[in-house]
Amino acid sequence: MKTLSIELAIERLESRGVTVDDITDLVFDLQTPYVENLTKATCKYNVVRVLSKREVQNALLTGIELDQLAEEGKLQQPLQDIVASDEGLYGIDEIIALAIVNVYGSIGLTNFGYVDKIKPGIIAKLNDHADGKCHTFLDDIVGAIAAAASSRLAHSEEGAEVPD
Numbered sequence: 001m002k003t004l005s006i007e008l009a010i011e012r013l014e015s016r017g018v019t020v021d022d023i024t025d026l027v028f029d030l031q032t033p034y035v036e037n038l039t040k041a042t043c044k045y046n047v048v049r050v051l052s053k054r055e056v057q058n059a060l061l062t063g064i065e066l067d068q069l070a071e072e073g074k075l076q077q078p079l080q081d082i083v084a085s086d087e088g089l090y091g092i093d094e095i096i097a098l099a100i101v102n103v104y105g106s107i108g109l110t111n112f113g114y115v116d117k118i119k120p121g122i123i124a125k126l127n128d129h130a131d132g133k134c135h136t137f138l139d140d141i142v143g144a145i146a147a148a149a150s151s152r153l154a155h156s157e158e159g160a161e162v163p164d
């Protein structure tokens with residue numbers, strides 16, 4: 001039996017075409033304007049801290065599972081069509097992602113909104129619907145992990161106590 005772990009979370013992300021380095025790049029681009037001498041290693045550290053949290057792993061596994069079920073046509077209607085077509089008014093993909101964003105407080109929300117709007121890097125790739133895959137939940141989850149890691153990084157740069 002598989003148990004919840006950061007290794008499993010990373011494995012699931014990679015099975016859907018997303019690496020820790022992809023998310024690290026998002027954090028680096030988001031935070032470079034605000035943090036002097038920021039390194040990718042620091043960004044990656046914060047991404048890994050976010051991925052190590054149970055609520056993050058739960059949200060990630062849930063979202064990816066729903067994406068895959070939709071891809072295989074296994075959801076009941078009308079949910080099947082709503083998720084498979086990434087219907088704009090559905091909104092539950094963003095709600096699941098908020099479970100990740102909220103881990104580091106309200107700064108995360110601003111970052112999440114920004115990522116959702118500009119759709120940088122891997123997010124744009126997940127959104128282009130070119131590979132016949134369904135990433136309705138995953139694009140928001142990846143954006144949320146990057147937003148949460150950015151918030152964690154910003155808080156720790158200010159010397160604040162950051163919950164692990």
Ligand code: MG
Nearest residue numbers: 093136137140
């Ligand atoms: Mg979405």
